[in-house]
Amino acid sequence: MSGDFLPLRGVRVADFTWVGAGPFMTKPLADHGADVIKIESRVKTDVIRGMAPFAEGEPGVNRSGYFANRNSSKRSVCLDLRSPEGRELALRLISVSDVVANNFTPGTMDRLGLGYESARAVRPDIVYLDMPMQGNTGPHRDHRGFGLSIGAAGGLLAQSGYPDRPPVGTGTNYPDHVPNPLHAAIAVLVALRRRRRTGHGQHIELSQLESTLNAIGPDLVAASAGRPVGRRGNDDDLAAPHGVFPCAGEDRWCAIAVVTDEHWHGLVTALGRPSWADDPALTSAGGRRAASARLSESLRQTVLDWDAEKLADTLAEAGVPAALVADAAYLLYSDPQLAARGHWVSLRHPEMGACVYDGIPYRLSRTPGSLRSPAPLLGADTRAVCTELLGVADTEYDRLAEQGVVG
Structure with a gap:
């Protein structure tokens, strides 16, 4: 599709973010046309450049599938921000950018001479995003952490698991992947819209802790x-039975939730009216909730010999909320819904070859966006950005490269 249809075409982002939440925030901007320039270091590379899985199992700063999936459609430059000349180049990049984004500990960008006031001095209408773990103020402002830490501090872990067992968390750094990057992206888009109307920039402070709290709204209420409130396993105030039930085969499961009487009748009919379903106490939702433990055990025994996928399909056709507990391999190779929608996108990476990326999970009818390029090699665009965008002469660039300022 022509770049004319990309809604953020013409917007440039100076992207100082790293690890999870920050790069995942700038990714949708890049996939929808923004020129996202990732500022990196060869001395202290982005943490996830060193995280598995690696192509063919071989580690390398350009071989992480994790990094690749978070950084499609971006460019990469390497600058030594500790040097005066590196900082000057960063400020020159900010001066021709619309957005600056970082997710460092409070004060880091100021110490580098790249904080909001410095950015505004060279670009008065800049949209500047800070993504500190717990905010720029308060007694915990200097606490450091990753998604697991934020999930713990934000209450997610305390709600995940069984009451008589340790917290289990969400299995991944949920704050890094869902609430924090997407709240931040929306804030940036709102600020850009306001700037278009008023000519004024914004300083956005997104506390990742406060963003994560939105994920436990019902428990806060x-x-x-x-x-x-606390860990309840799979118990639910409204549904019974409600849980994940083992099926035939090794580690095969089906998730089932019965909330309404219609769901209940659909479940009973699809399972061939098992005898335990004739209990008069189960005809009402309140009765089913009161008998939740006994009901779940009866259902567990009934579906043990079912194929999990067939059970999920049968129940779904009967109007019962149910789904196969799918693993990554199933989603990638066997899920008919994702295949039909073309969710998975293959891009050819210059070092890793063909790689699978998540597609854009939402569809804009007039400005759909696309994964325009694979994740960049470390520093792949440094010369082009410096000489073509920032006006650095080739001879000057060579001198800076020899000194390690650029690379």
Whole structure:
């Protein structure tokens, strides 16, 4: 599709973010046309450049699938921000950018001479995003952490698991992948829209802790009403049965949730009206919730010999909320829905070869966006950005490269 259809075409982002939440915030901007220039270091590379999985199992700064999937459609430059000349180049990049983004510990960008006031001095209408872990103020402002730390501090881990067992968390750094980057992206888009109307920039401070709190909204409401909250396994206030049930084969499961009487009748009919379903106490939602533990055990015994995928399909056709517990291999190679929608995108990376990327999970009818290029090699665009965008002469660039300022 022509770049004319990309909604953020013409927007440039000076992207100082690293690890998870920050790069995942700038990714949708890049995939929808923004020129996202990732400022990196050869001395202290982005953490996820060193994280598995690696192509063919061979580690390398350009071989991480994790990094690749978070950084499609971007460019990469390497600058030594500790040197005066490196900082000057960074400021020159900011002066021709619309957005600056970072997710460092509070004060880091100021110490580098690249904080909001310095950025505004060279670009008065800049949209400047800070993504500190717990905010730029308060007694915990200097605390450092990753998604797991934020999930713990933000209450996610305390709500995940069984009451008589340790917290299990979400299996991945949920704050890095869902609430924090997407809240930040929306804030940036709102600020750009306001700038288009008023000519004024914005300084956005997104506390990742406060962003994550949105994920436990129902528990916060319950706590405010004086109700006990905590780990409940798969128990639910509205649904019974409600849980993940083992099926035939090794580690094969089906998730089932019965909320309404219609769901209940669909479940009973699809399972061939098992005898335990004739209990009069189960005809109402309240009765089913009261008998939740016994009901779940009866259902567990009934579906043990079912194929998990067939059970999920059968229940779904009967109007019952149900789904196969899919693993990554199934989603990638066997899921018919994702295949039909063309979710997975293959891009040829200059070092790793053909790589699979997540496609854009939402569809804009008039300005759909696309993964325009694979993740960049470390510093692949440094010369082009310096000489073509920032006006550095070739001879000057060579001198800076010899001194390690650029690379």
